[in-house]
Amino acid sequence: MPVDQQHRPRARHRAVAALASAALLLTGCAAEAGPPVLTWYINPDAGGQAAIAAKCTEAAGGRYRIETSLLPNDAASQREQLARRLAAGDSSLDIMSLDPPFIPELAEPDFLAPVPEDVAQRTTENVVDGALAGARWDGELVTVPFWANTQLLWYRKSVAEAAGLDMSQPVTWNQLIEAAADQDKYLGVQGALAESMTVWVNALVESAGGQIILNPEAPADQIELGLDSEAGTKAAQIISTIGKEGLGGPGLPTQNENDSMILFQGDKGSFMVNWPFVWPATKAAVEDGSLPKPLLEDIGWTLYPRVEDGQPAAPPLGGINLGVGAASEHPELAFEAIECIVSPENQADYFVTNGNPPSSTEAYEDPRIQEAFPMADTIRESLELSAPRPQTPYYNEVSTGVQQNWAPPRAVNPSGTPQATVNFILAVLRGEELL
Amino acid sequence: MSTSTKTAASAAARSTGRSAAPARYSERVRAERRLGWLLAGPAFVVMLAVTAYPILQAAYDSLFNYRLTAPGERSFVGLGNYGVILTDDLFWRDLGVTVLITVVTVLVELVLGFALALVMHKALKSVRGLLRTAILVPYGIITVVSAFAWFYAFDINSGYVNNWFGWLPGIDQDLNWFADTGTALFVIIASEIWKTTPFISLLLLAGLAQVPDELNEAALVDGATWWERMRRVILPNMKAAIMVAVLFRALDAFRIFDNVFIMTGGAYGTEVLSLLAYRTSIGRLEIGLGSAVSVVLFICVLLICFIAIKLFKVDLAGARGGKS
Numbered sequence: 001m002p003v004d005q006q007h008r009p010r011a012r013h014r015a016v017a018a019l020a021s022a023a024l025l026l027t028g029c030a031a032e033a034g035p036p037v038l039t040w041y042i043n044p045d046a047g048g049q050a051a052i053a054a055k056c057t058e059a060a061g062g063r064y065r066i067e068t069s070l071l072p073n074d075a076a077s078q079r080e081q082l083a084r085r086l087a088a089g090d091s092s093l094d095i096m097s098l099d100p101p102f103i104p105e106l107a108e109p110d111f112l113a114p115v116p117e118d119v120a121q122r123t124t125e126n127v128v129d130g131a132l133a134g135a136r137w138d139g140e141l142v143t144v145p146f147w148a149n150t151q152l153l154w155y156r157k158s159v160a161e162a163a164g165l166d167m168s169q170p171v172t173w174n175q176l177i178e179a180a181a182d183q184d185k186y187l188g189v190q191g192a193l194a195e196s197m198t199v200w201v202n203a204l205v206e207s208a209g210g211q212i213i214l215n216p217e218a219p220a221d222q223i224e225l226g227l228d229s230e231a232g233t234k235a236a237q238i239i240s241t242i243g244k245e246g247l248g249g250p251g252l253p254t255q256n257e258n259d260s261m262i263l264f265q266g267d268k269g270s271f272m273v274n275w276p277f278v279w280p281a282t283k284a285a286v287e288d289g290s291l292p293k294p295l296l297e298d299i300g301w302t303l304y305p306r307v308e309d310g311q312p313a314a315p316p317l318g319g320i321n322l323g324v325g326a327a328s329e330h331p332e333l334a335f336e337a338i339e340c341i342v343s344p345e346n347q348a349d350y351f352v353t354n355g356n357p358p359s360s361t362e363a364y365e366d367p368r369i370q371e372a373f374p375m376a377d378t379i380r381e382s383l384e385l386s387a388p389r390p391q392t393p394y395y396n397e398v399s400t401g402v403q404q405n406w407a408p409p410r411a412v413n414p415s416g417t418p419q420a421t422v423n424f425i426l427a428v429l430r431g432e433e434l435l
Numbered sequence: 436m437s438t439s440t441k442t443a444a445s446a447a448a449r450s451t452g453r454s455a456a457p458a459r460y461s462e463r464v465r466a467e468r469r470l471g472w473l474l475a476g477p478a479f480v481v482m483l484a485v486t487a488y489p490i491l492q493a494a495y496d497s498l499f500n501y502r503l504t505a506p507g508e509r510s511f512v513g514l515g516n517y518g519v520i521l522t523d524d525l526f527w528r529d530l531g532v533t534v535l536i537t538v539v540t541v542l543v544e545l546v547l548g549f550a551l552a553l554v555m556h557k558a559l560k561s562v563r564g565l566l567r568t569a570i571l572v573p574y575g576i577i578t579v580v581s582a583f584a585w586f587y588a589f590d591i592n593s594g595y596v597n598n599w600f601g602w603l604p605g606i607d608q609d610l611n612w613f614a615d616t617g618t619a620l621f622v623i624i625a626s627e628i629w630k631t632t633p634f635i636s637l638l639l640l641a642g643l644a645q646v647p648d649e650l651n652e653a654a655l656v657d658g659a660t661w662w663e664r665m666r667r668v669i670l671p672n673m674k675a676a677i678m679v680a681v682l683f684r685a686l687d688a689f690r691i692f693d694n695v696f697i698m699t700g701g702a703y704g705t706e707v708l709s710l711l712a713y714r715t716s717i718g719r720l721e722i723g724l725g726s727a728v729s730v731v732l733f734i735c736v737l738l739i740c741f742i743a744i745k746l747f748k749v750d751l752a753g754a755r756g757g758k759s
Contacts, residue, residue, distance in 0.1 A: 400718075
């Protein structure tokens, strides 16, 4: 009896607990029963993508809710995470911010949901050529262009003047090298063993009329590389001269985009190739007093430097496209949300608040842009000239192969490095060597 | 554990009389064994699930040419992946770097750790707790955090080391520590030593505490100098503790990843084996080749264990003081 008396209340407790947890579960379900949640995997920015997500959630009027999920800092780690999740069939990948060079690798095994024809048509009107090329694979649109990035040549007006360079005319790399050496200043370039090295090499090779990969859509064993050419040698000459003469400063072998901006802002700054983020970053540093005021006045910008005098440069192209995971449970809604995200108005907003340039030419008409980015027209012109990095499912192998052979810049040998790079990448692609 | 079980069992047998002893003895031992299995069983199953399964899966995957983004093209290549790895200069360079880091860190840590253990052992009671805490702080810091701290200290843009140590020959404002193999490895090894010396000194402190005071005092009375006592009394008595410390640290150092990953990412000849395995499996998504690198790394670790236990006769039970 006493045992029973002891047990009964316990049983009651248990029943209450079970009811309570059932109620909890039910309320959990009730929360889920609202509008479908679309998860948008975003690359880190200054909060612009989260703001657009909130805006589009509101505009959807309860049809869907966009939640953002932050990816790692650098493009390579973002790719690693997304590729693993896509390969595992993760259904939470509704919308993804993708770096264009890695798109073919994800599109080739059908990891991305096909873009509906009407969406494709509406989102590709007025898109700059380079961004559109980066959004396609195998003749089809596999992602939607969101924002497009390009590098400009930033210069200190005082240094250019002292060196006697007329910056209203196109300049060549050799002129910049001479000017920096003359004035005892450093050039802002990215010499680290990182993706930025491939960006630089690709821009130089393309500017010289060559290509890193001649047939980017070929399977691994048939890929032909174009680095062992006159264009490859010229690119190697430029990088090697800057490295060997110490024109990139002592930090060159580990210098990324941010490091070169800091170098450019300092006393030894002269010319720099870099993305437009440097403008809002420098402006903010001047406003909070960590950089002197006259610096902003001294900064000028123009198109990426040429390799050959008479041949227009092919500036680097970057940016972000939006893709939908093949395993997403709401692909229609995801594409509806993407259409909202990439509207010219949102692209203009994003440029003004976060410094990431639109891929839609229409967005550049926004008057706020001219005010915040006096170089907006140069950016747009640069986007039209820009050349994407090779679009191949083996981009990671190609890019890492280039980086390992071209960094540090002082070790580049114009007569040997391009050929060595070709042999190395081909051996890796054939599976004969480790990367 | 078996010793105490036996003692308990025989004590029980004695108290219940001689004739029933053999039957009671084995039944009791069996019951305790069963209980032992029941208690350890869940942990054993979990260990199998989280270590044995991935190891076997990796060994199986390493026999295939398998790329995560091309699942349809998976093909059996036998030991082909191992052939690629073992004939590649990159693998041998990475192995060399790994061995270099292991040998240098373990040797330096052993000397430093022993000195710290002596200090902790001899310290006055009033400061002992404070001293031990102070010495243990680096070991309590997460490796990634300490790697970033060391990276920013030596970085050419944000670092203060070039500024503080500019008076030393070879160091000036323009020294880019992470641009050359030698200097980059120096920072990596220094950070590793700073971080894990406390671990080795703790193990050695346990060994020091085991040396009987009488032996030391007897040697002192006999007129032995400090060095003679160290060499003839203390070191021989803590050999087991030293060997266990060396083995544990060597295994740990051989698998170094965080420091290299954060500071150089393996650039400029600083890549180690675990980073190569990471870059191949996770970076390139070459599951087959990457698994083969991991298996080779695993075999290297097994070899170190084998050499330590068989050749140097490391007695893992001895250092714990659990052996009677």
